[in-house]
Amino acid sequence: MFNFKTLAMRHPLNNIVAEIQKQERKLSAETSSFIDEAYKMTVYLQELLCSVKDDVIKEGFSSKDEEIHFFKQVKPNILGKLIYYNKVYRIETACPVDNGNLHQNYFALQLRDLKQEYQEHICNSEFYRYYRSGRTDRDGHYFTLGNINYYDGLNSFVFEIDPKFSTYFDYKVAKIIANELIYNYLTTKLSPEQNPDVLLQQEETKDFFWTQTKNALIELIYALYACDAISHGKIGIRKISMVFQILFRISLNDIHNSFHRMKTRAGSRTLFLDQLKYSLEEYMDREDNL
Known part of the structure; x- marks a missing residue:
């Protein structure tokens, strides 16, 4: 087991993000369903957060900058992923059917509720604008312990948090991170025709459509993900999938279930990639003979 304190407090943020991504990759390969993966990631992240909390309460911080970094960057990335996977588990286990109108309406309703929460509680807040702008001038107030101002009329959950391990605003950052992940997850669940944020459905792209099988596209997506070909591997499989869809x-x-079926199919497990290699080499040979 890695040293949670060293990872979370003494090293850059990308170390802890990389460790979480490593666990995501491991469970993606081992689990048979997204429900199982979401549950196991929830357990893993809860244990990680508890371990980090024990170290923080026991050891404290060596400087104010370290404290700000922890509550602005490190803890929200753990807690944000924890909120995300727990929410996904709840959504998936309550999903009525695998496909059809009821399936689509269910996820459309989840997306509508998420957008309503965002509009009512997040996007119009002063803190959200501060965080999104990249400002740092009030970090000492937002991300150090002991500065919770009850005169501001804060959300009631503030009374349930541990003041030794929360500045209140670290939770708000975690919610922003979680909501973005949940949004990406929900949009992949909806068909592209119903996607409310169709970034690429412009007139100039109307002739783009996939002419191979769905499994072939899933195989390609996983290959690009596995070799860190997109954004140095920092983009999750579902976000990559959303762009292709x-x-x-x-x-x-x-796509997870489809991928797991590929791993156990007879013959080559990479049928489409094999065909790609063959087709490209054949095309190169034709070019040479022209």
Whole structure:
């Protein structure tokens, strides 16, 4: 087991993010469903957060800058992912059917509720504008212990937090991170035609559509993800999938189950990638003979 304190407090943020991504990759390969993966990630992140909390309360911080970094960057990234996976587990286990109108309406309703929460409680707040602008001038107030101002009329959950391990605003950052992840998850669940944020469905892209099988596209997506070909591996498989689904106007449904079936199919497990290699080499040979 890695040293939580060293990872979370003494090293840059990307170390702890990399450790979480490593666990995500491991569980993605081992679990048979997204429900199982979400549950195991929830347990893992809860244990991680508890371990970090024990170290913080026991050891404290060596400087104010370290304290700000922890509550602005490190803890929210752990807690944000924890909120996300717990929410996904709850959504998936309550989903009525695997496909059809009821399935689509269910996820559309979840997306509507998420957007309503964002509009009512997040986007119009002074803190949200501060955080999104990248400002740092009030970090000492927002991200150090002992500065909770009850005169501001804060949300009631503030009375349940541990003042030794929360500045109140670290939770707000975690919620922003979680909501973005949940939004990306929900948009992949909806078919591209119903996607409320169709970034690429412009007139100039109307002729783009996928002509191979859905499994072939899933195979390609996982290959790009596995070799860190997109954003140095920092973008999750579902976000990559969402972009491809929007671009090609295709719904891939549960890509995890499809991927796990590929791992156990007879013959080559990479049928499409094998065909890609063969087709490209054949094309190169034709070019050489022209």
